[in-house]
Amino acid sequence: xxxxxxxxxxxxxxxSLNAESFIMDRYSVSIDVDSARSLHYSEVMDLDFAYPxxxxxxxxxxxxxxxxxxxxxxxxxxxxxxxxxxxxxxxxSFIDLRLEDADRxxxxxxxxSITYDFGLGKDYYDEYDELYIxxxxxxxxxxxxxxxxxxxxxxxxxxxxxxxxxxGRYGSSSxxxxxLSEDGLxxxxxxxxxAPGEALTLRVEMDEGYFADARNPYSVMYxxxxxxxxxxxxxxxxxxxxxxxxxxxxxxxxxVSFHPPVGITPMDVSFIxxxxxxxxxxxxMLFYWADKGYVRIDETARGSYTFSVVLWPQDLDKREEALxxxxxxxxxxxxxxxxxxxxxxxxxxIVIPEEGRYFSGxxxxxxxxxxxxxxxxxxxxxxxxxxxAVIAVLLSxxxxxxxxxxxxxxxxAASRTLSSVKALKAPLIAFTxxxxxxxxxxxxxxxxxxxxxxxxxxxxxxxxxxxxxxxxITSFISKRSKYGDDLKGKIEGxxxxxxxxxxDKIEKLSEDDPRYFYHVLSYAMVFGLADKWCGKFRGITxxxxxxxxxxxxxxxxxxxxxxxxxxxxxxxxxxxxxxxGGRGSGGxxxxxxxxxxxxxxxxxxGGGRSW
Numbered sequence: 001x002x003x004x005x006x007x008x009x010x011x012x013x014x015x016s017l018n019a020e021s022f023i024m025d026r027y028s029v030s031i032d033v034d035s036a037r038s039l040h041y042s043e044v045m046d047l048d049f050a051y052p053x054x055x056x057x058x059x060x061x062x063x064x065x066x067x068x069x070x071x072x073x074x075x076x077x078x079x080x081x082x083x084x085x086x087x088x089x090x091x092x093s094f095i096d097l098r099l100e101d102a103d104r105x106x107x108x109x110x111x112x113s114i115t116y117d118f119g120l121g122k123d124y125y126d127e128y129d130e131l132y133i134x135x136x137x138x139x140x141x142x143x144x145x146x147x148x149x150x151x152x153x154x155x156x157x158x159x160x161x162x163x164x165x166x167x168g169r170y171g172s173s174s175x176x177x178x179x180l181s182e183d184g185l186x187x188x189x190x191x192x193x194x195a196p197g198e199a200l201t202l203r204v205e206m207d208e209g210y211f212a213d214a215r216n217p218y219s220v221m222y223x224x225x226x227x228x229x230x231x232x233x234x235x236x237x238x239x240x241x242x243x244x245x246x247x248x249x250x251x252x253x254x255x256v257s258f259h260p261p262v263g264i265t266p267m268d269v270s271f272i273x274x275x276x277x278x279x280x281x282x283x284x285m286l287f288y289w290a291d292k293g294y295v296r297i298d299e300t301a302r303g304s305y306t307f308s309v310v311l312w313p314q315d316l317d318k319r320e321e322a323l324x325x326x327x328x329x330x331x332x333x334x335x336x337x338x339x340x341x342x343x344x345x346x347x348x349x350i351v352i353p354e355e356g357r358y359f360s361g362x363x364x365x366x367x368x369x370x371x372x373x374x375x376x377x378x379x380x381x382x383x384x385x386x387x388x389a390v391i392a393v394l395l396s397x398x399x400x401x402x403x404x405x406x407x408x409x410x411x412x413a414a415s416r417t418l419s420s421v422k423a424l425k426a427p428l429i430a431f432t433x434x435x436x437x438x439x440x441x442x443x444x445x446x447x448x449x450x451x452x453x454x455x456x457x458x459x460x461x462x463x464x465x466x467x468x469x470x471x472x473i474t475s476f477i478s479k480r481s482k483y484g485d486d487l488k489g490k491i492e493g494x495x496x497x498x499x500x501x502x503x504d505k506i507e508k509l510s511e512d513d514p515r516y517f518y519h520v521l522s523y524a525m526v527f528g529l530a531d532k533w534c535g536k537f538r539g540i541t542x543x544x545x546x547x548x549x550x551x552x553x554x555x556x557x558x559x560x561x562x563x564x565x566x567x568x569x570x571x572x573x574x575x576x577x578x579x580x581g582g583r584g585s586g587g588x589x590x591x592x593x594x595x596x597x598x599x600x601x602x603x604x605x606g607g608g609r610s611w
Contacts, residue, residue, distance in 0.1 A: 020143040022047040022056075025109070029135055029150040037211040038076075038119040039133070045112045052107045055084065055100025057611050058114060061137065063093040072396075072451070076119035083113045098611065122214035129210040130203065138170035138199035145194040150187075152202065157184030162205040165189055168198055176200070221395055221455050228391045228459060232466030235380040239473045246373035247477030254489035256497045258509060261490040266526040267323060269491055271355045272365060272484075277323075277347060279575075281526050283567035285323060287560075288522035289313070290547040291515070294324075299551040300334070303566045308332040310547070322354040323347075335574025344575055363483055370479035377474040378416075384470060385412040388463040392443070395451050395459065407443045411436055411464060415471035433468060440464035498529050506536055517542045525564050534561040 028044040047056070062075045077095050080088060087098040099112050123130060134140070135150045158180070165176040178189035191200050260269075266288050270281035286307060289295040296308045309331045316324060327333070329341035338344075359365050389408035393401050418432040440460045447456035480488060498520065509516045517537055524533035534557050542557060550559045 020141070021051050021053045022049045023143055024048075024141065024145045025147070027136070027145050027148045029148070031133075031150070031152045033131060033152065033154050035155045035211055035213040036119070037121060037123070037129075037131070037214040038117060040115070040117050042115045043113065046109070047112065048109050049107045052105040054102055054104065054611050055098070055106060056112060058097040058099060058112075059140070060095045060097065060116070060118075061093055062095055062118075073120070073124075076117075076121070078117045078119070080116040081114065083111075086114075119215070122211065122216050126208065128208050129206040131206075132201075132203045134199055134201050136194060136198070136200040139197045140199070141194075142196045144196065146192065148191045148194060148200055150189055150200075150202070152187040152204075154185050154187070154204070156206075156210060158187075158204055158206060159184070163187060164203045165201065166203075167191055167194070167200045170197075170199060172199075178202075218452065218455065221451060224391045224395055225455060225458055225462070228388055229462050231387050232384060232462050235384050236466055236469050236473075238380055239377045239470045239477075242373040242377050243473050243477050246367070246369045247479050249479050250485065252485065252489055252492060254493040254496070256501075257490055257493035258497055260494050260520075260523055261487060264487070264491070265320060266522045267320070267351075267355070269523065269526050271352070271359065272487060272491060277352055277355065279568050279571040280528065280564065282323070282327070282347070282571070283564060284522040284525035286327075286567075287518075287525060287548075287563070289324070290545075291518045291522065293547070296547045296549070297563070298549045299563075299566075302551050303570055304335065305563075305567065305570060306332055306334045317358075319351070319354045319358045322351045326350055335570050338575045364481050365484035365487070367479050367481045367484075370477060374474060374477045377470065377477055381412060381415050381467060381470050381474065384463070384467050385409070385415075388459070388467075391459065392447055395455070396447050403446045404443070407439055407446065408463075411439045411443070411467055414439065415467050418468070418471040418475055429472070432471075436464050436468055494523065495527050495529075498524050498527060498533055501536070503536060503540075507540060510537075510540060510542075514543060518545065521560060530561040530564040531558070534558050 024045060024047055026044075026046040028046075030042040032040040032042075034040075043058075045056070045058075060077055062077050064073045064075075080086070080095075080097065082097065082099055084099050085101045087101075089096045089098070097114060099114070100106060131152075131154075136145065136148060160180045163178060163180060165178050166173055167176050168174045176189060176191055178187055180187055187202070187204070189202075194200065264272075266284035267277050267281045270277050270284075286295060286297060290297055292313070294309065294311050294313050296310050298306045298308070300306050307328070309328050313321075313324065326343055326346035327338070329337065329343075333341070385408045389404050392404040392408070396404065414432050414435050418429065440463070443463065444453075444456045444460035447459060506516075513519070517533075517540075521530070521533060524530045537557050548560070548563075550562070
């Protein structure tokens with residue numbers, strides 16, 4: 001009858017507390033502290049199971065969040081032993097010790113004992129040393145603890161008035177009396193009837209240097225930063241070597257040419273210059289085809305055009321045929337029709353790849369050595385992103401794996417944009433630098449949540465600056481082949497002629513070929529020299545053509561130059577619109593001299609539960 005009453009009272013207390021399957025009769029904690037601020041724990045947990053369980057899981061917290069600019073504290077937990085079968089699992093902040101096994105059920109009174117080493121290392125404060133630990137963590141045990149006994153042995157004597165033990169809910173400053181041995185080396189104390197979720201915390205303050213042998217928590221971080229810096233320097237040096245060895249073009253020497261290179265269209269000029277085909281090149285091709293009698297251009301309203309097929313060409317090669325077919329989904333198209341037919345997508349997926357296939361093999365624009373060097377430089381950028389992502393995770397912990405990986409990928413993606421620049425384009429480079437700065441800021445912010453800000457800044461700066469440098473240098477690794485040099489020279493000679501030729505030479509060429517103005521106009525458009533080319537023909541008789549009908553009539557030679565600007569505006573607005581808590585306490589809050597501590601605010605501790 002007596003046992004039934006006891007069982008009933010236990011079940012009633014457990015139900016009212018919504019607690020565990022057991023009550024802890026006694027919790028004994030013995031801690032030996034050495035001069036390296038490493039703690040050797042010996043715990044005995046005497047439990048009374050109200051109903052059968054396989055055993056308990058003892059949670060040991062080893063990562064504690066930093067506050068007020070201080071980084072996380074990460075303890076080293078090792079040499080774990082128990083008096084019963086034991087399995088160990090590690091998460092981002094806890095080590096879970098599963099005591100007993102699935103093949104056995106326990107009931108009634110049971111005793112579990114564990115031992116382990118808990119290395120805290122050097123603290124972050126320059127004014128003093130301290131030991132700030134949870135004997136029992138807030139919310140660590142969801143059950144009544146009838147009694148707690150603790151004993152803490154220290155390597156050197158301490159002052160009694162610099163010892164504080166607090167208990168109660170998290171943040172409580174209620175004091176518990178403790179005993180300090182006569183030699184000042186051993187602190188003992190007892191507490192009774194701790195309710196579920198209540199904490200018991202010890203704080204001892206010592207003079208700076210008390211833990212003289214404590215490991216520097218930054219030492220591994222310094223090594224990681226050194227490794228990252230060394231790798232970054234090597235990557236930059238490698239890419240510089242590749243640039244000077246295989247990436248620099250020879251000085252281009254070209255004669256002035258009155259005609260474009262044979263077989264090279266305005267769209268080819270754009271591709272050779274930038275590796276792409278822009279809207280100016282497409283507009284230039286319309287005039288190019290119109291001059292050949294294939295197309296008619298009608299300006300139906302100011303800045304709005306309709307393009308009609310007069311004669312479907314039969315003699316186009318694959319790359320020019322790809323553009324013509326992609327543009328003219330029907331015999332007459334305007335901006336809306338081009339958008340509906342998906343012309344912009346076709347340009348990227350069909351026309352540009354076809355252009356790339358044409359300029360390959362014997363017609364490759366860049367040397368094989370240059371392309372190999374560029375691939376190696378790209379690999380160096382990939383290596384930088386991977387190495388620094390790994391370093392970031394090692395510095396901050398696996399729980400920051402995802403943000404570190406995402407930010408590293410964003411940085412690499414931005415660097416790829418930079419490395420694809422074919423010529424020095426200040427706006428693109430400035431934007432990439434601006435974007436990478438903010439990615440670096442985010443990278444630094446993520447790291448600062450786990451490590452000191454100065455180290456986080458150093459790691460982020462080394463990563464971003466070296467990645468930017470590698471990518472910027474890579475963008476210039478593009479040495480032309482012999483064929484590319486010859487073609488580029490002819491194009492530049494023709495560009496030079498359009499830009500700087502004198503009026504008398506133009507008049508002579510126009511006398512020899514009355515349509516010379518139109519033959520060159522499309523190339524002037526792709527060079528961005530349409531205004532200048534048309535301006536040179538003011539006062540020179542140029543016969544009108546039937547294939548171009550501007551709104552209100554030609555009127556002036558500059559009407560042809562106007563098309564370049566109007567086409568670009570129409571293309572961008574019509575064709576491509578829109579382009580323009582419950583597992584124990586968090587701990588480790590920085591303290592200051594004379595602060596007594598708060599219940600649950602220390603390191604170590606953790607809790608447990610049945611399974």
